Amino acid sequence: MCPVVPETERTRPTGAELIACHECDLLQYSIALPDDTVAKCPRCEGVLYRHRRNSTDRTLALAIAGLLLFVVANSYPFLAFRMQGKMVQTTLASGVLDLHDQGMTALAILVLVTSILAPFAELVGLLWVLAPLRMRRRAWGAISVFRFLRRIQVWSMMEVFMLGVLVSLVKLADMAEIVPGLALWSFALLIVVLAAASASMDARDIWRRLETPR
Ligand SMILES: [Zn+2]
Incomplete structure (x- = not known):
């Protein structure tokens, strides 16, 4: 699991996309993930996205x-x-x-x-x-x-x-x-x-x- 950056805490990181959690609607910026890892929402721990190799x-x-x-x-x-x-x-x-x-x-x-x-x-x-x-x-x-x-x-x-x-x-x-x-x-x-x-x-x-x- 990788943390993401809550939208309210800082300005947009370079190349990041603004995404909303499907479970609780929290807005946050995406980050690049290593292979075969999952990004979870910091508020409700719902899965935001995964990065799969190849x-x-x-x-x-x-x-x-x-x-x-x-x-x-x-x-x-x-x-x-x-x-x-x-x-x-x-x-x-x-x-x-x-x-x-x-x-x-x-x-x-x-x-x-x-x-x-x-x-x-x-x-x-x-x-x-x-x-x-x-x-x-x-x-x-x-x-x-x-x-x-x-x-x-x-x-x-x-x-x-x-x-x-x-x-x-x-x-x-x-x-x-x-x-x-x-x-x-x-x-x-x-x-x-x-x-x-x-x-x-x-x-x-x-x-x-x-x-x-x-
Ligand atoms: Zn959430």
Whole structure:
């Protein structure tokens, strides 16, 4: 933990930004942090910001890995059911269509948005913003894309879908032989990779680099 400088006590240090604590609204000046440290509010001890080492490179690498996993998760069979000698395979997209065909259109849209569209938009958005920053450039519309990215992250709920799949598998285990497909493993790995990308992302640093690419 690193102390920050309360705004009321002294004049603005060179290069410092005036920030407000998200918890108690105390105004204070930011300071440069050493790698992998956290700045906390001197009044309420709420976390103000963190500085992660190589955060942009790490997040970019995870986004590339995530996009590859996403392609596999949406191209190969998710699950296969063998019942009375017949084998039925499903993919993520066919699962959404099946829900729609069975009259559960609202649920189909929810699954489509939270398990396919939002993660895809998150991955593409990360690549769009971070890859040019790596080359000290700002992509066209990068600021709007990054703001949009921060908003849609809450709609990416692949783990909820995965939990639903696991519950169904346990219930169906006695009725049919279930064969997990390559897409299921990719999907599970993608959940971990997206969580890691989110944890390694330093939004404050990205905003600063978007303002003045360097
Ligand atoms: Zn505070």
